[in-house]
Amino acid sequence: MSEQTPGSEPAxxxxxxxxxxxxxxxxxxxxEGSLSWQFPAGEVESGESASEAASREAREETGLNVSADKVLGERVHPNTGRTMIYVACAVESGSASVVDDEELDAIAWVSLAEIPEYVPYGLFGPVQEHLDSTLSK
Known part of the structure; x- marks a missing residue:
């Protein structure tokens, strides 16, 4: 999976x-379009992998230190037109809060049953499948 293509916006x-x-x-x-609630996310910086970017963004936005387990999938987001790479992560340390209050105004730990209240248009298939198997354990 390519994180960045020359001449294009970063993933x-x-x-x-x-x-x-x-x-x-x-x-x-x-x-961002119809997006209000979403996952911690940001641009993949030059020389950085998608997994490294996911861990960095989680720390910068929420204060959590996370480990990236695996890339779940990649797509061009239908609402934003940006290449999105979704990375499954586990909490290593810290507690989540709004750290980047210029970008965020709230955080929430959401159960599987509550996801449609936060994301009524549905999640990317591989992300939904990951959450179905991970959160139902």
Whole structure:
């Protein structure tokens, strides 16, 4: 999977952080299209892998130190047109809070049953499949 193609916008790496039967969602101060609640995410920087970017963004936005377990999938997001790479992550240390208050205004640990309330248009298939198997344990 290519994180960055010359002449194009950098890919966005999203951290799918699960902990104690829930997934971490963040609410951006500025909506991206119809997106309000989403996963901690940001641009993959030059020389950085999608996994490294997901871990960095989680730390910068929420204060959590996470380990990237695996890339779940990649797509061009239907609402933003940006290449998205979704990375499954596990909490290593810290507790989640709004650290980057210029970008975020809220965070929430969301159960599997609550996801449609936060993301009514549905999740990317591989992300939903990961959460179905991880959060139902």
């Amino acid at each position: 966005i790496s999203a951290a799918i952080i699960t902990h104690e039967g829930k997934v971490l969602m963040v609410r951006r101060r500025v909506k």
